[in-house]
Amino acid sequence: xxxxxxxxxxxxxxxxxxxxxxxxxxxxxxxxxxxxxxxxxxxxxxxxxxxxxxxxxxxxxxxxxxxxxxxxxxxxxxxxxxxxxxxxxxxxxxxxxxxxxxxxxxxxxxxxxxxxxxxxxxxxxxxxxxxxxxxxxxxxxxxxxxxxxxxxxxxxxxxxxxxxxxxxxxxxxxxxxxxxxxxxxxxxxxxxxxxxxxxxxxxxxxxxxxxxxxxxxxxxxxxxxxxxxxxxxxxxxxxxxxxxxxxxxxxxxxxxxxxxxxxxxxxxxxxxxxxxxxxxxxxxxxxxxxxxxxxxxxxxxxxxxxxxxxxxxxxxxxxxxxxxxxxxxxxxxxxxxxxxxxxxxxxxxxxxxxxxxxxxxxxxxxxxxxxxxxxxxxxxxxxxxxxxxxxxxxxxxxxxxxxxxxxxxxxxxxxxxxxxxxxxxxxxxxxxxxxxxxxxxxxxxxxxxxxxxxxxxxxxxxxxxxxxxxxxxxxxxxxxxxxxxxxxxxxxxxxxxxxxxxxxxxxxxxxxxxxxxxxxxxxxxxxxxxxxxxxxxxxxxxxxxxxxxxxxxxxxxxxxxxxxxxxxxx
Ligand code: ARG
Numbered sequence: 001x002x003x004x005x006x007x008x009x010x011x012x013x014x015x016x017x018x019x020x021x022x023x024x025x026x027x028x029x030x031x032x033x034x035x036x037x038x039x040x041x042x043x044x045x046x047x048x049x050x051x052x053x054x055x056x057x058x059x060x061x062x063x064x065x066x067x068x069x070x071x072x073x074x075x076x077x078x079x080x081x082x083x084x085x086x087x088x089x090x091x092x093x094x095x096x097x098x099x100x101x102x103x104x105x106x107x108x109x110x111x112x113x114x115x116x117x118x119x120x121x122x123x124x125x126x127x128x129x130x131x132x133x134x135x136x137x138x139x140x141x142x143x144x145x146x147x148x149x150x151x152x153x154x155x156x157x158x159x160x161x162x163x164x165x166x167x168x169x170x171x172x173x174x175x176x177x178x179x180x181x182x183x184x185x186x187x188x189x190x191x192x193x194x195x196x197x198x199x200x201x202x203x204x205x206x207x208x209x210x211x212x213x214x215x216x217x218x219x220x221x222x223x224x225x226x227x228x229x230x231x232x233x234x235x236x237x238x239x240x241x242x243x244x245x246x247x248x249x250x251x252x253x254x255x256x257x258x259x260x261x262x263x264x265x266x267x268x269x270x271x272x273x274x275x276x277x278x279x280x281x282x283x284x285x286x287x288x289x290x291x292x293x294x295x296x297x298x299x300x301x302x303x304x305x306x307x308x309x310x311x312x313x314x315x316x317x318x319x320x321x322x323x324x325x326x327x328x329x330x331x332x333x334x335x336x337x338x339x340x341x342x343x344x345x346x347x348x349x350x351x352x353x354x355x356x357x358x359x360x361x362x363x364x365x366x367x368x369x370x371x372x373x374x375x376x377x378x379x380x381x382x383x384x385x386x387x388x389x390x391x392x393x394x395x396x397x398x399x400x401x402x403x404x405x406x407x408x409x410x411x412x413x414x415x416x417x418x419x420x421x422x423x424x425x426x427x428x429x430x431x432x433x434x435x436x437x438x439x440x441x442x443x444x445x446x447x448x449x450x451x452x453x454x455x456x457x458x459x460x461x462x463x464x465x466x467x468x469x470x471x472x473x474x475x476x477x478x479x480x481x482x483x484x485x486x487x488x489x490x491x492x493x494x495x496x497x498x499x500x501x502x503x504x505x506x507x508x509x510x511x512x513x514x515x516x517x518x519x520x521x522x523x524x525x526x527x528x529x530x531x532x533x534x535x536x537x538x539x540x541x542x543x544x545x546x547x548x549x550x551x552x553x554x555x556x557x558x559x560x561x562x563x564x565x566x567x568x569x570x
Contacts, residue, residue: 007067008038008082015063017045017056033494036074036081043078053078084494086485090547093497094484097550098476102557105499107149114145115153115320118332119251122159123238123258124168124192127245127388129440130334130367130377136426137364137434138332139251139563140512147561148507153324157316158258160235162309164196166217169230170209171195171202179226184233189241192234218306221263235260245389249422250563262315266307269315273300278350288347298343313344321355328358330510335363335435362510365437367429375439395421398446399454403570410569419565420457421446426563427453431516451520457567459523460559463552464568466535470545479546488532489547492525496554503561512562519558526551 005027013020027040042056049056057075064073064080069092071085097104118138121131142154172195177183203209220227239256246252270286273279279286279300287297300311320329331341341361348356368375369386400417403410410416428445429438448454467473484493498518506514529551535544556566 004038004067004069004082004084008040008070011064011067012040012060012080014065015060017042017049017060030081033491035076037084037494038082040080040082041078042080086490086493087481089490089497090481090484090493093493094479094481094546094550095476097496097553101553102560103147104554104557105503106147107500107504109151110149112150112327113153113324114150115155115324115326115329116142116145116332117155117157117330118142119246119253120155120157120159120258120333121242122164123235124164124189125196125238126189126193126241129369129386129388129391131388132391132425133364133367133429133434133438134332134334135246135249135251136429136563137362137512138330139249140426140430140515140561141330141332141362141510143561143563144503144506144512144515147503147557150327153255153320153326154253155255155257155320156253157313158239158256158260160258161260161263161312163214163217165220165231165234166213166215167199168192168195168234169216169220169227170213171199172230179230184229185236187233187237189238192237214304214306218304221306245392248392248418249426250565257316257319259309259312259316262312262319265315265319266311269311269318270301272351273347276351278347288350290343290346290350293342293346295339295343295346298347310340310344310347313340314347317344317348317359318353321353326355326358328360330360330362332362332364335365337361338363360510362434364434367438367440369440391425392418392422394442395425395446397421398442399424402448407570416567416570420454420567420570423457423559423564423567424453427456427516427519430512430562431520433513434511453564456519456523456555456559457564458570459526460552460555460566461568461570462530463526463548463555466530466545466548467552470536470541473549474542474546476546479543480540481543483540483543484547486533488525488529489544492522492529492547492551495521495525496551499554499558515558515561519555519562519564522551522555522558526555 005024008027009018009020009023012018012023022044023040026044027038030036030039041053042060043053045051045056046053054075054077057078057080060080061073061075066073066082069085069088070082072083074081074083100106116138118141119131119135121127138154142152146152175195175198199209199213216227220231270279273288278288280289280297282297284303285299286301287299289297298310299308301307317329320326333341338361341359345356345359348359366377368377370376396414396418399420400413403413403417407413424446428440431451432438444450445452446454448458484490502514502518506512529547533540533544535541535548538544559566
């Protein structure tokens with residue numbers, strides 16, 4: 001509907017009062033459409049025209065030629081208010097939805113590539129509840145960018161390298177666990193979690209253990225075959241469980257290139273840093289100084305020769321640029337790593353990689369849980385944080401109770417309950433600006449009332465249920481748009497028409513919340529329409545059913561762009 005702004009600006013320019021681009025800047029969309037769909041203040045013209053704004057507006061209202069699709073213009077206290085022709089809007093919007101289907105509002109391919117690094121958990125541990133944020137924000141951004149015309153490379157930069165593996169190896173051998181192939185194949189992430197916890201405990205009493213772990217990792221880095229075999233088993237065990245959860249959540253990746261993948265690409269990075277005289281030896285470590293950017297030095301190599309998280313991120317960035325030639329590379333990682341990414345980006349800058357400007361850290365706030373009456377951030381190490389799989393299970397159980405009460409004979413109710421439960425958790429993560437911390441309150445998140453996943457899911461279910469009950473579908477040519485001009489229908493159509501703008505808005509700020517809020521708007525307007533304009537059995541049945549179908553299509557795709565399951569029945 002953006003084209004209306006341009007048309008209005010053109011028409012105003014034709015009167016000679018406004019310059020076209022000045023008018024375009026001044027036009028806005030008032031929140032309350034009873035004062036028009038577009039409004040422009042005339043105060044800025046008072047000086048040049050030597051007339052009161054109120055009079056200017058009145059003159060212009062009489063003079064301006066209304067662009068197609070607008071029904072009237074009104075002058076009110078120095079403002080010009082333009083009204084959309086409801087019939088025209090219904091036809092434009094609903095015809096387009098019928099023609100484009102789920103892809104209505106999507107942009108044409110723009111030839112650009114975006115890399116999105118998300119989820120990227122550390123191997124050897126189970127996914128904790130807080131991993132949901134990066135996973136679901138990234139998953140949604142990947143879908144939204146695709147809808148906005150980008151080619152998307154979804155990357156899981158697994159934390160599958162580093163001292164943590166030294167710790168696991170040390171502990172595994174200490175506990176004299178069997179290392180035959182069959183045992184290693186059957187290893188589970190649960191067992192690894194236990195090893196990890198016992199390492200943390202033991203190292204408190206034995207300070208030497210940390211050194212042992214570092215030495216074990218160095219040995220692994222140097223290619224020791226036995227250690228490599230253990231590492232491979234640890235990685236596989238974690239990945240198996242990881243995939244199970246991703247599948248359950250409907251999350252996917254194009255590349256599982258974890259930190260270990262970059263091991264053999266690091267020497268070239270070190271050479272380049274040396275050649276460009278960027279490596280400085282400080283306290284026996286190699287660093288890149290970043291004083292000129294007011295940043296601490298970036299650690300590249302430890303005294304024992306082993307490399308670091310940042311080194312692997314440098315190699316990964318250079319690899320991504322070479323492999324995918326991205327226009328943009330996003331890192332959906334918590335706010336706590338802001339300094340790390342600043343350092344990495346600035347080292348790239350010093351290396352002369354001009355594309356460092358196209359790299360973006362997309363941070364987000366933490367999930368807070370109520371512990372003894374206080375909102376707290378959970379920690380995996382101490383075991384107070386819930387595991388993601390436990391949270392998903394609990395969500396499923398809660399929704400299943402609801403279904404058992406309302407619709408006990410529902411087919412596939414276990415699966416549906418899990419999908420609604422996951423969607424509820426996801427929606428709670430996406431509904432507010434991502435930088436805000438998320439306060440997680442079970443009852444509020446799982447409620448069918450308020451700003452929740454179940455509420456938007458339920459709107460979709462209601463639309464589907466009307467379509468099922470109707471038992472037939474309506475095509476665009478069968479709908480009479482003049483029957484869709486009452487307030488409830490018009491308000492809903494006006495919202496559906498904004499889908500394209502909302503997708504671009506979400507991309508502009510890397511904010512899935514723009515679409516989450518949009519889903520709420522659609523759900524609310526749809527409920528209102530269904531409530532006020534009886535569909536089945538009314539004289540306008542066909543036209544109204546056509547609007548129900550159109551709304552269902554838009555809502556289904558918006559849910560999908562958020563990574564929520566578009567449930568049809570509950
Ligand atoms: N594995 C890291 C962690 O769990 C996140 C990795 C994010 N991606 C990256 N390229 N550094 O903290």
